Amino acid sequence: MNTVATTLLQMGPHYGQMDGGWMGVGWTGWAGILAMIVFALLLAAVVFALVRFLFVPLVEAADRYDEDRTTDPALATLRERFARGEIDEEEYNRRRRILTEKTA
Template sequence: MPFFNEHWGMGAGFGGFGLIFMLLGVVVMALVVFAILRLLTGSNRPGPTDREDRRALSILEKRFANGEIDEAEYNERRRILEGRDRS
């Protein structure tokens, strides 16, 4: 049985491609884990975060309170800011 003694080890059945396929499998698994984590954390949302939304509304309220904008402009801008989450 010289076949087993001469070709025993990593990549014996695939030539030098055994290691390449193994590394490719590790990369694919890492990409799958990354995609799952990204979906679960919601970090794929390209829009502003909740903190940015609250900050924008706070600035808008201060401008309205200071008299920099009138009620119509305040209501329009607030509607736009609050509508960003739904789009």
């Protein structure tokens, strides 16, 4: 009995626990550093994917809208004809593509 009490007093509150209380599965040393780096890379990849797939299409759509709002008189006339219903959408897109290819 005295031996068990002495052992418990020597071990303190961490009796039966190894490596900081996690039964031998500690996150210290190189394994912990590697785990933190992998976690940071995964987190960065998730943030990158969210930004890429959520915000970039919005920016690209805004850029296309700005391209159509140029001061080119031919494009302005084309927009006006489309707005008045003189040409259909297919004709509008075809002519706009031709005009923007020549000016680009």
